[in-house]
Amino acid sequence: MIKVNPNRMEILRLKKRLVLCRRGHKLLKQKQDELLRILNLLIGKAENLREEVEKNLCRAYHLFSLARAVLGDRVVEDVVTFLGVKTHIEVGQKQILNLRAPEFRVKLDGDVRNYGLLMTNGDLDEAIGLFSGVIPDIVRLCEVENQIAIASEEVEKTRRRVNALEHILIPDLEVTIRVIVMKLEELERGSRVRLMKVKEMVR
Numbered sequence: 001m002i003k004v005n006p007n008r009m010e011i012l013r014l015k016k017r018l019v020l021c022r023r024g025h026k027l028l029k030q031k032q033d034e035l036l037r038i039l040n041l042l043i044g045k046a047e048n049l050r051e052e053v054e055k056n057l058c059r060a061y062h063l064f065s066l067a068r069a070v071l072g073d074r075v076v077e078d079v080v081t082f083l084g085v086k087t088h089i090e091v092g093q094k095q096i097l098n099l100r101a102p103e104f105r106v107k108l109d110g111d112v113r114n115y116g117l118l119m120t121n122g123d124l125d126e127a128i129g130l131f132s133g134v135i136p137d138i139v140r141l142c143e144v145e146n147q148i149a150i151a152s153e154e155v156e157k158t159r160r161r162v163n164a165l166e167h168i169l170i171p172d173l174e175v176t177i178r179v180i181v182m183k184l185e186e187l188e189r190g191s192r193v194r195l196m197k198v199k200e201m202v203r
Contacts, residue, residue, distance in 0.1 A: 006183040014180070018173040025165040031097065032158045038096060039151045042144055049141040053134055060130035067124035079120055083128070084110040087135060094147070099154055101147040106136040 068076050086109045094103040112132040113125065 006180040008184065011177060011180050011184075014173055014177050018170065018177065021165055021170050021173060025162060025170065028158055028162045028165065032155065032162055034097060035151055035155045035158060039148065039155060042148045042151060046141065046144045046148060049137060049144060053137045053141055056130050056134045056137070060127045060134065063123040063127035063130070067121060067127060070121055071119075071124065075119060076124060079124065079128075083112060085112050085132060086110055089139060096147060096151060097154075099150055101150050102143065104139045104143045106139045108132060108135065 064076070088107040088109065090105040090107070092103040092105065094101050112128055
């Protein structure tokens, strides 16, 4: 219960506050539901991306191992050292409801196969192609997982606010209003009794 002076002005003020709290609770509940929906979509997207990345990386590492076994460490290291590709990552922002999450854009400059194909074999060529192709997916996965972390934190904050309104503030306001109404009714009854006694005395 909230400690206030039991009068009609206080009842009106508390009733307005109660209406506002109920409206806020409804809006926060809707926000929480929408955040959970977005969070589930992001988790599904992250799972699919992770599966794809892991599959491509496993395939690339397997081919890389085969190439090393056939060509030798020196040749593979020479080819990998002089790959003429530069990776640029641009960071932007994406709006998720009222949240701002980072958004990454990957640019690969140069040709991944700028080495002499005579000194390599198909396994190494495919492995290098897979490695260069998986980079944007890894960056995208980082972006989605970051968005999941931000959305999860906001879900937790919203849940705490919803619970505070639902289980603490709104019940307290309702109880306080009931108590004030009962006290005012009691005072009114007491006033009536006094008036009746005064009338009897006058008679």
